[in-house]
Amino acid sequence: MPSDTAGKAAVAWEAGKDLSIEDIDVEAPKAHEVRIEIYYTGVCHTDAYTLSGKDPEGAFPIVLGHEGAGIVESVGESVTNVKPGDNVVALYTPECGECKFCKSGKTNLCGKIRATQGKGVMPDGTSRFKCKGKELLHFMGTSTFSQYTVVADISVVAITSKAPMDRTCLLGCGITTGYGAAVVTADVEKGSNVAVFGAGCVGLSVVQGAVKNGAGKIIVVDVNDGKEAWGKKFGATDFVNPTKLGGKSIQEHLVEMTDGGCDYTFDCTGNVGVMRAALEACHKGWGQSIVIGVAAAGQEISTRPFQLVTGRVWKGCAFGGIKGRSQLPDLVDDYLTGKLKVDEFITHRQPLDKINTAFQDMKAGDCIRCVVNM
Numbered sequence: 001m002p003s004d005t006a007g008k009a010a011v012a013w014e015a016g017k018d019l020s021i022e023d024i025d026v027e028a029p030k031a032h033e034v035r036i037e038i039y040y041t042g043v044c045h046t047d048a049y050t051l052s053g054k055d056p057e058g059a060f061p062i063v064l065g066h067e068g069a070g071i072v073e074s075v076g077e078s079v080t081n082v083k084p085g086d087n088v089v090a091l092y093t094p095e096c097g098e099c100k101f102c103k104s105g106k107t108n109l110c111g112k113i114r115a116t117q118g119k120g121v122m123p124d125g126t127s128r129f130k131c132k133g134k135e136l137l138h139f140m141g142t143s144t145f146s147q148y149t150v151v152a153d154i155s156v157v158a159i160t161s162k163a164p165m166d167r168t169c170l171l172g173c174g175i176t177t178g179y180g181a182a183v184v185t186a187d188v189e190k191g192s193n194v195a196v197f198g199a200g201c202v203g204l205s206v207v208q209g210a211v212k213n214g215a216g217k218i219i220v221v222d223v224n225d226g227k228e229a230w231g232k233k234f235g236a237t238d239f240v241n242p243t244k245l246g247g248k249s250i251q252e253h254l255v256e257m258t259d260g261g262c263d264y265t266f267d268c269t270g271n272v273g274v275m276r277a278a279l280e281a282c283h284k285g286w287g288q289s290i291v292i293g294v295a296a297a298g299q300e301i302s303t304r305p306f307q308l309v310t311g312r313v314w315k316g317c318a319f320g321g322i323k324g325r326s327q328l329p330d331l332v333d334d335y336l337t338g339k340l341k342v343d344e345f346i347t348h349r350q351p352l353d354k355i356n357t358a359f360q361d362m363k364a365g366d367c368i369r370c371v372v373n374m
């Protein structure tokens with residue numbers, strides 16, 4: 001039977017404050033739980049969003065982080081899908097295979113532990129983390145900013161040990177999200193015209209997915225001119241800076257560029273004004289706009305209903321619509337055989353004790369992803 005352990009973690013004690021590196025106690029995994037030694041974690045904008053205090057589900061103190069790779073250190077009773085020593089990626093979108101959602105064949109959202117995950121606790125309603133006598137909350141069912149974390153067994157997938165963990169961690173969110181949005185959620189058709197709003201890790205991954213599916217025009221839209229080269233590196237055909245259109249709206253410009261509108265557009269900014277523009281840049285009758293960006297509490301999207309009456313479709317996805325346990329191992333194989341770019345997204349690296357610098361890096365215009373060595 002595994003016993004309790006201890007390790008370092010970056011703790012968010014309060015909203016809006018820097019993370020603090022602490023020694024924390026990590027309880028042994030209970031039945032259907034897995035304790036992972038996290039080796040590497042990415043830092044995603046969603047971590048910064050929750051830390052900012054704008055996430056209605058955000059509560060403190062908490063161990064953030066949801067883009068992590070590591071090795072299974074121990075397992076609780078009745079765990080059959082992974083074993084100590086397995087290389088794994090933590091999954092904030094679990095896959096139980098049994099719930100109404102998993103069985104529907106229509107979504108990757110699993111309902112089994114979503115309620116407790118959103119409250120920052122394990123499925124039995126308690127936390128496995130303690131620091132200075134206080135319980136710490138879990139985040140997105142993963143809490144990868146800790147050297148040891150405990151997750152539900154349905155929130156972890158074993159992958160080949162041939163893939164380096166300092167890269168596979170990024171498959172825990174950003175890359176899979178954008179790539180899946182293009183390849184699974186939109187299922188972009190060959191020759192179709194695509195516009196990607198926001199060329200961060202998520203947007204560039206959409207570009208990668210659109211290239212894979214043989215899209216025609218792939219137009220990157222970003223307010224940062226530095227993102228033109230990034231878009232082209234991943235296979236975009238065009239770049240537009242919407243602030244440099246001399247008063248013309250971005251939707252009007254894209255409609256002109258694509259003979260009536262795009263077949264698929266993707267919001268990868270989290271800005272509700274951009275989401276509207278992305279919908280309105282779609283082709284009448286069939287254009288689809290996929291919302292990926294996370295907007296803060298209280299923000300709402302709007303458009304004239306006429307946009308939908310005339311056939312445009314507004315939808316969205318989490319984790320790209322990818323089912324982590326079923327589909328992530330194949331993405332790792334694609335990476336190893338050179339079919340999926342991963343290394344190219346890593347622009348910055350930091351050690352755990354510099355994780356606050358990693359957050360600053362992320363907010364700088366030249367950062368695609370910063371990987372933290374735990």
Ligand code: NAD
Binds near residue numbers: 174
């Ligand atoms: P990022 O900050 O690295 O990239 C966003 C890009 O958008 C930047 O290049 C920025 O210059 C650009 N941008 C900002 N305002 C713009 C505007 N008005 N018009 C055009 N471009 C604009 O972020 P990221 O890591 O790629 O994440 C993108 C979004 O996706 C975030 O909101 C994040 O929280 C969300 N996200 C969602 C999921 C999901 O499952 N739905 C998963 C991961 C991330």
Ligand code: AHE
Binds near residue numbers: 046047058114296
């Ligand atoms: N708690 C937030 C929700 C944020 C959100 O939409 N999260 C995405 C993943 S972002 C990863 O970087 C997600 O998985 N959504 C589906 C779900 O079930 O949470 C809020 O705003 O309330």
Ligand code: ZN
Binds near residue numbers: 044046047066067
């Ligand atoms: Zn994320």
Ligand code: ZN
Binds near residue numbers: 095098102103109112
């Ligand atoms: Zn399920």
